[in-house]
Amino acid sequence: MKFEEKLKDLKSADKIAQIDILKQGKVIQTIKNQQDSTGSLTVFANLVDFDNGNIGKSLSNQGLEYFCEHVEDAKSNPGKHPSIDTLLQIKDEEYVKAVVHYKVPENLVSRVEKFTELKKSGRLMDEKKAALETFNEVMDLLETGVLRTAQIVNGSWDANHWVKNGIMLGFPLGQITVYSGSNDICFTDKETFPVRKLTGKEGFRVVPPAAGLRRGAFAGAGCVFMPPAYANVGAHVGAGTMVENLAGSCCQIGRDSHISAGAIIGGVLDPIEATPVILGDNVLMGEGSGVTQGARLGDLVTLAPGVHISKATPILDPLNNVAYTSEGTVELITHSLTDTIKTYSTGRVIIPKDSSYGPEVPSGALVIPSMSLSSGGTFKLTPMIAKYISSTSQRAYALEEALRG
16 A cells, blocks of 8 residues: 555544654654645654654554555665654664644634733623633633643643633633532532533543543543542543542643552642643552642653652652752762661752752652651651663562562
């Protein structure tokens, strides 16, 4: 089959503006929706099913099959087909991340900004009908994954201020209403933020009797929400992820992750500029663990049961003699209490970062409970990285080994 024929079998990518290809957090290629690259855009969009996702060896091989006759030409002429070169360079246990940017509907940003100013001046109700239409358009696009409350831009996560402003319009525009259920069970909320309506064709499961998604939350194909799972407004849950508890407002959860029973992912709507909690692909949060206050977990991170990470939490990494904090990567100081017992404290900042959000846990880190020495000389519970893994197949044994040790 020829490439042009193969493209007819793939879903159209005409709603996508561009796809950025990242390797180790850096943009190595941008595929724009323009005449000379629509074929490549379509291939990469289909590989990640039109949402941010990692492309490893298996998907890269699939992509090479899509490119058909152009692959041999690319091998003979390096640089002639950049998208094929990217796939050819992916080795075993390596991957690149495709970041999908959709086209924003014409005038939507300016309309949100206009109504946000009216809200600030107390005149929003003067144009209630038009404001509601704009608000509902934002919410519909969030639910389809076209809009996100945060996105990777030039390799770094940024909050989409105008999208969050669009969500915030719903609070003054909606009145509190009573929602009735079976057996006279009812609850109250703003009429603009009901439980999300589902048709059964979305491709994910919401298991009764007490799981749900709020209006404006996105879930990818294959997701499962087990009671008492709840995805709040603006949350984006990647394909194949299981959620067994709270996914807070605006949080960004990657693909094929597992948020175990009792695990909590915090949320943030206000302040508008605050970036939410962000989880990569293939993340496992053990029972009773938590990630709040804008903390970030890289791909393949594992939190042992009970580990909680917030903005003020340092994550010890004795494997690399550093710790990860909201200020950035800092030096790790080792204290020998006995010949066999050690504890740790943190020192100066080595690699600074934006301190407006929480610490970032590197990809592959397996994090368990531990202790560190406070500035006052007392001990405090502090998460520690016990091991790094490179595939999900290593996770179960590595976690058991770390907790036993």
